[in-house]
Amino acid sequence: MGVAQVSTPHGLIGHENTVSEFYGTFPYPWKPVYFDRMSDPDFHAALIRQETGRAGLGPIRRIWVAGCGTNQALITALQFPAAEVLGTDVSAESLAICRQNAEQLGVTNLRLVQQGITQAGYDREFDLVVCTGVIHHNPEPRRCLERLSAAVRDDGVLELMVYNRFHRxxxxxxxxxxxxxxxxxxxxxxxxxxxxxxxxxxxxxxxxxxxxxxxxxxxxxxxxxxxxMNPCETSYDVDSLAGLARECGLLLEAPKVNGFDKMRRRFLWTTELTDPELLAPYERLDDLARWQLVNLLHLDNSPMLWFYLRPDRAGTGTRVSDADRNRMFLDGVLDRPKAVRHRHVLDRDGAYHPDPNASEVAAWPAWPEVKAIQEAADGRRTGREILTGLGYGTGFNAVQRARIMLTTSEFPHLTVTPAG
Ligand SMILES: C[S@@+](CC[C@H](N)C(=O)[O-])C[C@H]1O[C@@H](n2cnc3c(N)ncnc32)[C@H](O)[C@@H]1O
Incomplete structure (x- = not known):
C-alpha cells in the first residue's frame, strides 16, 4: 500500500450529507498533542487478545476504522504497523487533517476514503472494525451497525462505542x-x-x-x-445496545476500557455491595445482567458503552465471559511487557517531531491498589499464586479489578501467558 491518500466522494446521500456538513464545519476531534508507536508490532493485538480473552485470535491484518474523524485511523495505523488500515468518514475535512498528519509521520499502511457507512458494502473482510462515537449520530443506527457487522470476518472483532443514555x-x-x-x-x-x-x-x-x-x-x-449542538444523537443502556447488536448478528463480548472513563475513575462494570444477602445473587449474574445492573445503579457514573463485539450470525450465543477472562488471569503466568514507546510530540509550529526519550512500558507504574501485583509479576508465577501470596481476594470483583487495572489497553502493565 502506498502513502496515505484521500479518495473522492462516493455520493453521500440523505442524513450522511448533514453529518458531512456538520463535521466538515467542526472536524472531530481536535489536534492531539502526541502520536505514539510501540516497538513491538504485536503489542496492541496482544492487548485485544487479553482484553477479550480470545487467546486464539489470529493476526490482525486488515482493519476498518469507520467514521474515523481526524485522527483515529492514523492512531490505529500506528498501533498496527503490520496491518492495512482503511479509514472512512463522511467528512472530507476530517480526512484531509488525518492525511496531513499521516504524511508528516511517514505512515504508509493507511488508506482514507470519503464514504458513508450505510453505503459501504464490505463482506467479512476485516479482522478488526473500529467504530466509536459514530452510529448514534445517524437516524437509524441499526443500518450502520448492519454494515459494520457484515464487514467483520466471522472470527473477527468489532470495537464499538455508543452513548450511554445516563450520560446524555x-x-x-x-x-x-x-x-x-x-x-x-x-x-x-x-x-x-x-x-x-x-x-x-x-x-x-x-x-x-x-x-x-x-x-x-x-x-x-x-x-x-x-x-x-449535534444534529442527531441516540443513546442506549446495556440492554438496548445488546438488543441492537443481536438484531445485527453480533454479541457484546467484553467491555473496552477507554481513556475518558479512566480519567473519571469509572471504568469498572462491577459494583460493591455490603449486604451478603445481595452479594450472592449479584455474583450469580451473567455478564449482560451485571453490566445492566451497574449501568442502572451507577447511572451517570457508569462506564461508557464501549465494548468489543463478535459476530454471532448463527445465533449460538458462544462468547468469552468475564468469569472466563478472570480465570485466565488467575491461571496464567504474569510478566512485564517488553515493549518500548516512541512518541511524536506536537510543537509550537503545529508540526509533530520525534521525542528523543523512549519510554519502557514495564516502567509505567500501575495504580496504587494493584501496584504490588505488578511488582510481584516475575514471568514464573501465576496470577493466583501472586494474588494469594499478597493476601488479595480471589472473589469476582477483586480479580476483575486486578485484571482490568493491569492487563488491558488502558492499563498495559502485565502480560498473561497460559501456564505450561
Ligand atoms: C464524534 S466523531 C468520532 C470520530 C472518531 N470515531 C473518534 O472516536 O475519534 C463522529 C465521526 O463519525 C463520522 N460519521 C458519522 N456518521 C457517519 C456515517 N454514517 N458514515 C461515515 N462517517 C460518519 C462523522 O463525520 C465524524 O467524523
Whole structure:
C-alpha cells in the first residue's frame, strides 16, 4: 500500500450529507498533542487478545476504522504497523487533517476514503472494525451497525462505542431546546454555534445542565459543538445496545476500557455491595445482567458503552465471559511487557517531531491498589499464586479489578501467558 491518500466522494446521500456538513464545519476531534508507536508490532493485538480473552485470535491484518474523524485511523495505523488500515468518514475535512498528519509521520499502511457507512458494502473482510462515537449520530443506527457487522470476518472483532443514555440527558435536552430556538433549517452550523454559545451563557436557572455547560465551557470548539449542538444523537443502556447488536448478528463480548472513563475513575462494570444477602445473587449474574445492573445503579457514573463485539450470525450465543477472562488471569503466568514507546510530540509550529526519550512500558507504574501485583509479576508465577501470596481476594470483583487495572489497553502493565 502506498502513502496515505484521500479518495473522492462516493455520493453521500440523505442524513450522511448533514453529518458531512456538520463535521466538515467542526472536524472531530481536535489536534492531539502526541502520536505514539510501540516497538513491538504485536503489542496492541496482544492487548485485544487479553482484553477479550480470545487467546486464539489470529493476526490482525486488515482493519476498518469507520467514521474515523481526524485522527483515529492514523492512531490505529500506528498501533498496527503490520496491518492495512482503511479509514472512512463522511467528512472530507476530517480526512484531509488525518492525511496531513499521516504524511508528516511517514505512515504508509493507511488508506482514507470519503464514504458513508450505510453505503459501504464490505463482506467479512476485516479482522478488526473500529467504530466509536459514530452510529448514534445517524437516524437509524441499526443500518450502520448492519454494515459494520457484515464487514467483520466471522472470527473477527468489532470495537464499538455508543452513548450511554445516563450520560446524555443534559446534552440531548440542550440540543432539542436549541432546535426550538434556532432550527437547523433556518441557520448554518457556524451561526447556530454562536447562538448555542449565547444560549449556554444566558441560562438563569441552575441545574445539572448549567453545571455541565460550565464544566465544558472551555472545551475545544469541536468538542463543544459535538456535545451541545449535534444534529442527531441516540443513546442506549446495556440492554438496548445488546438488543441492537443481536438484531445485527453480533454479541457484546467484553467491555473496552477507554481513556475518558479512566480519567473519571469509572471504568469498572462491577459494583460493591455490603449486604451478603445481595452479594450472592449479584455474583450469580451473567455478564449482560451485571453490566445492566451497574449501568442502572451507577447511572451517570457508569462506564461508557464501549465494548468489543463478535459476530454471532448463527445465533449460538458462544462468547468469552468475564468469569472466563478472570480465570485466565488467575491461571496464567504474569510478566512485564517488553515493549518500548516512541512518541511524536506536537510543537509550537503545529508540526509533530520525534521525542528523543523512549519510554519502557514495564516502567509505567500501575495504580496504587494493584501496584504490588505488578511488582510481584516475575514471568514464573501465576496470577493466583501472586494474588494469594499478597493476601488479595480471589472473589469476582477483586480479580476483575486486578485484571482490568493491569492487563488491558488502558492499563498495559502485565502480560498473561497460559501456564505450561
Ligand atoms: C464524534 S466523531 C468520532 C470520530 C472518531 N470515531 C473518534 O472516536 O475519534 C463522529 C465521526 O463519525 C463520522 N460519521 C458519522 N456518521 C457517519 C456515517 N454514517 N458514515 C461515515 N462517517 C460518519 C462523522 O463525520 C465524524 O467524523
Amino acid at each position: 440527558r443534559e446534552a440531548e435536552s440542550f440540543q432539542a431546546a436549541l432546535r426550538i430556538l434556532a432550527p437547523e433549517s433556518e441557520h448554518g452550523h457556524r451561526e447556530r454555534y454562536a447562538l448555542a454559545r449565547s444560549l449556554a451563557g444566558s441560562l438563569q436557572v441552575e441545574s445539572t445542565m448549567t453545571k455541565h455547560l460550565e464544566d465544558t465551557r472551555r472545551s475545544p470548539e469541536p468538542a463543544w459543538a459535538d456535545r451541545w
